[in-house]
Amino acid sequence: MKFLDEYAEHYADCAWIHFPELEKFMEEALIHAGVPAADAKIIGDVLIESDKRGIDSHGIGRLKPIYIDRIDIGIMNPVTEIEVVKDQDATAVLDGHNGMGHVVGHKAMEMAIEKAKKYGMGMVAVRNSNHYGIAGYFATMATEAGMIGITGTNARPSIAPTFGVENMLGTNPLTFGLPTDEEFPFVLDCATSVSQRGKIEVYGRAGKDLPPGWVIDHEGKTRTDTKQVLEDLTTGKAALTPLGGIGDMTGGYKGYGYATIVEILCAALQDGSWMKALNGFDENHKPIPYPLGHFFIAIDPEHFMGLETFKRIAGTICRQLRASEKAPGEDYIFTAGEKEYLAWKFRNEHGCPVPPSLQKVMVTLRDRYKMDYHWDFEKK
Structure with missing residues (x-):
């Protein structure tokens, strides 16, 4: 399959580290940063799941800059205290009190699943x-x-x-996970922008320019200078384009609309914060917490026509899509979640690819916390 050939070639300069070691390393680093062991296990599981699925923007690459660094400067609480603000039959509202989002999300989806077992939704x-972390982790919990x-x-x-x-x-992902009768579920996990910051960070680590159309400046012109874009996204001098692209000729209004739906559902139901209140900086440009909102929905097919019926039809639809006529030069049609499943099979054998820039981060964290890890890439 062309996808797998290109996949191996893309990571030619990386060191390969097996998942158990990488997950253990992330958990230990989080514990050293003040996260309780049980919570560090949840966070490590979410992060390693991203790396397993080939979503390099949200795994080990996020450990230091998103989580440990924010704990260090005091804008994220390593100990997560979850408050149940409201709990009714099929619904609930939780307050994460600026704790670790993975831990809050895990608890919230567990509650949604339990409610769905009883009430159908x-x-x-x-x-x-x-x-x-990756929204798809919580969708696949369901x-x-x-x-x-x-x-x-x-x-x-x-x-x-x-x-x-x-x-x-x-970037407001709207993520769905659907069980099928295949080896993997249908999982659509993507931002409502053409791309998202994590993928731009991957380009930055690789020293590559961005494709045109991902980012615009205040003149409405596209930007491709990755390093400066990452700075300008933070200061507001650049912006991502919504799914569909610049303007409305290619459907940019669709991504804009979906992003707005997610924004409303992540703020209005729970009396939370939105848009500019999530900037992460005060009026003096000093870092402050990002009080993010989430929502989690579980639907039990047994309360409709049954799980097996749902899985059979969902799987059949996916197979029929893959079997449809292919474009000239293309050897395969994918359905959502399939590339991630193939990445998991490949990486389960070879491990997780760690580029040189992340190798340096891992060494920095190991030395800072005096952890007992020695990697083959250090011998080069």
Whole structure:
């Protein structure tokens, strides 16, 4: 398969580290940073799941800059205290009190699943949380329980509205997980922008320019200078384009609309914060917490026509899509979640690719916390 050939070639300069070691390293680093052991295990599981699925923007690459660094400067609490603000039959509202988003998200989706078992559907809204890793992790918590999982989160402003240039909305993924009768679920986990900051960071670590159309400046012109873009996204001098691209000719209004839906559902249900309140800086440009909101929905097919019926039809639809006529020069049609499954199979054998820039970060954390790790890439 062409995808796998290109996949191996893409990581030619990386060191390969097996998942158990990498997950253990992340857990230990988080514990040294003040995270309780049980919470560090949840966070490590979310982060390693990203690396397993080939989503390099949200795994080990986020450990230091998003979590440990924010703990260090005091804008994220390593100990997560979850308050149940409201709990009714099929719904609940939680307050994460600026704790670790993965831990809050795990608790929220567990509650949604339990409610769905009893009532057919469950929804939990969260406020005052933090970045919770890949949204697909929580959607697949539901698929593993034989349910449909839906989740979304707002984020610091990055996307400009259609015909605008100011970063107003977060990348705001709207994520679905659907159980199938195949070896893997259908999981659509993507930002409502053409790209997202994590992928731009991957380009930055590789020293590559961005593709045109991902980012615009205040003149509405596309930007490709990755390093400066990362700085300008933070200061508001650049903005991501919504899914569909610049303007409305290619449907940019669709991504803009979906991003707005997620923003509202992550703020209005739980009386949380939104848009510019999530900037992460005060009026003097000093770092402050990002009080993010999330929502989690679980739907139990057993309360409709049954799980097996749902899985059979969902799987059949996916197989029919893959079997449809292919474009000239293409050897395969994928369905959502399939590339991540193939990445998992490949990486389960070879390990996780760690580029030189992340190798330096791992060495820095190991030395800082005096952890007993020695990697082959240090011998080169």
